[in-house]
Amino acid sequence: MTDHQTRVLREDELRAANTLFRAALHVKASSDEEWERTRGGYQPGRALGVFDDELIGTARSTDSELTVPGGGQVPLAAVTGVGVRADRTRRGVLTELMRTQFADFADRGVVAANLFASEGAIYGRFGYGVATLSRSYTVTPRLARLRPEVFAGGEVELIGLEPGLDQLPEHYARMTKRPGMMARASYWWTVLSMTLRRGEEPVTIAVHHGPHEVDGFAIYRVKRTPGGGPSVLQIEDMHAGNADAFAGLWRFLLGVDLIDEIQADSRPLDEPIELLFTDPRACRVTESGDETWLRLLDVPAALAARGHAEDGDPLVVEVADPVLGHNSGRYLVTPDEVRRTDEQAALRLGVDALAMVYLGGWRPSVLAQAGRVQVAGERTAYAADRLFGARTTPWCGTFF
Ligand SMILES: CC(C)(COP(=O)(O)OP(=O)(O)OC[C@H]1O[C@@H](n2cnc3c(N)ncnc32)[C@H](O)[C@@H]1OP(=O)(O)O)[C@@H](O)C(=O)NCCC(=O)NCCS
Structure with missing residues (x-):
């Protein structure tokens, strides 16, 4: 690329970068209220911009840690917000952003980077590979009778949104044991908090009490369709630290009144959900595919x-x-x-x-x-x- 400048964006340029990114995804610019929410997700000094006369491309990242097989963790950069203006694509702008990010990550001692890809053909050329897979499913509570051997689980308690948002980061941090899981930066929780506070439907946070401490939680909303359509419990986030917590949370969710369907997106491939039911078809897989793409920046490390x-x-x-x-x-x-x-x-x-x-x-x-x-x-x-x-x-x- 010639006649371009690539640099870290200033605070007062972030909104324009967000607008560019959203336009690249064919989404209209953030309202003031949406931007207020989104800006909390930007780690200072980590949004890049490519300029000719104007801003034509952007990408950003946040620091995290990646859990690897064996239980260790490595420094991770979580890459997101990648977009190039439609009239400037296929001229090497993304290539330049990737190159600049890699150099920056190397300076910071980052061992790996990960991202969610909008399309499967973009990131392989830069050394990213599909490292985690996931599936989405729908459970029909009417059909979902638990098998007799399913664990009883502990007590499930509903906690309010505000105390929940205070407590969940600590609970989550204890559950990042599976390879591929990542530490959630404060920026991530800020965006979640604002998203949950702002939605139309009420948000419920349920925690599962193990023998010593909270060992699982679920955040969900219920969407009730006017005129007799199905009433859907949508799981927004759910983590169980052990089999008892998994069974306990599902016992609870299946017992929530006035629910026709429970939907869970991007769940682990080996989550044994259908094995809980006398009729395994009470769970219908609706989608499966790549979840995160991983780039090993420092292979020996x-x-x-x-x-x-x-x-x-x-x-x-x-x-x-x-x-x-x-x-x-x-x-x-x-x-x-x-x-x-x-x-x-x-x-x-x-x-x-x-x-x-x-x-x-x-x-x-x-x-x-x-x-x-x-x-x-x-x-x-x-x-x-x-x-x-x-x-x-x-x-x-x-x-x-
Ligand atoms: C995807 C995107 C960032 C690519 O930016 P770009 O500046 O056009 O990418 P580059 O010019 O650096 O492309 C580098 C190479 O990747 C290829 N490539 C880029 N985007 C591609 C795509 N979506 N599908 C297939 N190939 C793609 C280019 O053809 C080029 O190949 P070459 O080296 O053989 O010529 C841009 O098209 C975009 O903003 N898309 C919409 C938003 C989006 O999907 N963002 C990603 C979010 S995860």
Whole structure:
């Protein structure tokens, strides 16, 4: 790109950037009230703008932490607000924004970046890969009779919106154990608070009491259709720290009066919801697909931070990273250490494919079937599956 300037936006330029982003998504500009809410989500100094004579592209990010297999966490940048003015697309503006972000993240010691993609064809070229998947479902309470062995669960208590918003950040922080989950920055909670306060329907916050502390919560709204249409309980956010909390929250939700359907969006693939019911079809999956895309910015640090199967055979992995060349090379990965090596590689893959296997969402042998990973034979593929396997299916669960 020539004759362009890319720089961090000033506070007084953020609204214009937000308007540009929304226009790129074909959404009208924020009202004053909406902007008041949205601006709380901007981490100072983290919104970028590309200018020719005017602002033509923008992207921003916030600091977070990503939970990785084995329970460790790595510094994460959560990328959002990406948009290029429609009359300036396909001229390298996004490429410039990505390049600038990567350089900034490297300076900050960020190990990985993640995002939600509006389209599947945009981010792979920059080294992002689909690292978590999710599904949405609808439960029909009328059909959803719990099986006798479903746990009783503890006490569920409704707490008011204001005390709930004060308490939830602390409760959530205890539940970020699943790979792919991320710390929620104060900016994220600010936007949620303002969104929940402003909606048409009342918001309910239910917490589940475990033996020692709150170990699960659900935030929901009920949409009642005038004229006899279905009354829908929409789960806005729900986290359960253990199986008892999961069962307890669902027992509660199924008991809420005057509800025809319970909808939950972007839930973990392995959430055993249909297994709770005598009729598994009481739960209908309405959508499934990619959830978050992950970019490993510092491959050696990322590999060293995640746990690898204790009984896994050592493997030499060759990573190709055309965008951040310092990541390219061969790594010896063992259950105890990760280090660079000159030994011959048994498994070769691009950095985007590495992001897909990194959290345990995809098995290397499956990617090999699609040609996304090159392996030296079937045995190596299964050794790689074991080494990179994760006990729990990854899931992010935080939309930003
Ligand atoms: C997606 C978007 C940010 C891309 O910006 P851009 O400045 O046109 O991207 P670039 O010119 O840097 O494109 C780089 C490459 O990606 C390709 N590309 C960009 N957007 C693409 C898309 N939506 N689908 C397929 N390919 C795309 C370009 O063709 C180009 O390929 P090339 O290097 O082979 O020529 C822009 O089109 C946009 O604002 N879209 C609407 C809003 C949106 O979806 N934002 C993303 C939110 S997650």
